[in-house]
Amino acid sequence: EVQLVESGGGLVQPGRSLKLSCAASGFTxxxxxxxxxxxxPKKGLEWVATISTSGSRTYYPDSVKGRFTIxxxxxxxxxxxxxxxLKSEDTATYYCARRNYGYNYVGxxxxxxxxxVSS
Amino acid sequence: xxMTQSPSYLAASPGxxxxxxCKASKSISNNLAWYQEKPGKANKLxxxxxxxxxxxxxxxxxxxxxxxxxxxxxxSLESEDFAVYYCQQYNEYPPTFGSGTKLExx
Numbered sequence: 001e002v003q004l005v006e007s008g009g010g011l012v013q014p015g016r017s018l019k020l021s022c023a024a025s026g027f028t029x030x031x032x033x034x035x036x037x038x039x040x041p042k043k044g045l046e047w048v049a050t051i052s053t054s055g056s057r058t059y060y061p062d063s064v065k066g067r068f069t070i071x072x073x074x075x076x077x078x079x080x081x082x083x084x085x086l087k088s089e090d091t092a093t094y095y096c097a098r099r100n101y102g103y104n105y106v107g108x109x110x111x112x113x114x115x116x117v118s119s
Numbered sequence: 120x121x122m123t124q125s126p127s128y129l130a131a132s133p134g135x136x137x138x139x140x141c142k143a144s145k146s147i148s149n150n151l152a153w154y155q156e157k158p159g160k161a162n163k164l165x166x167x168x169x170x171x172x173x174x175x176x177x178x179x180x181x182x183x184x185x186x187x188x189x190x191x192x193x194x195s196l197e198s199e200d201f202a203v204y205y206c207q208q209y210n211e212y213p214p215t216f217g218s219g220t221k222l223e224x225x
Contacts (some may be wrong), residue, residue, distance in 0.1 A: 046216070
């Protein structure tokens, strides 16, 4: 059974940093592109980062480019999201996502972790 | 690509059929997925490629459309179908989602 379990969320002040982790199991992690998707309270879903199987290629939308860094450790079947210079508008539930082969849609989602950016 | 989903709220009774619309601001071919969100559970992929049911999706779900206009139809609603549904385009980066449709029991 595919499982994606996020951790590392919490309350952080504006301008500070936070690192999210996602532990993957039930599949060969190194075979899949992975992603982070977020949902702000009462707002829609937003795709925030994608990483290739080896980690050599990453993609970000303009809203987080230069502030967020996605990375992975295939030996540990783990995905990460380093978030720097956090803003109040980054407040959201962050979901770890397994991208389907070859296409930017999500085959499996984690249950999400909440990040609140507030002073 | 902006995705406009409607209605945002839908009330129906078990046994009824419902349809949810998703419109893209430009052609996305058939590069559209539908997801189901339920409290306390991970989101679930229902349909990809506009109309291809993901393994495990009940046959009462169907997707149609291509280009800019897409529809998710659920026939003979069951109690487990009352949830929030999202569409998502993956024709262009970044992938973008509709705003969601909450399906509630009437």
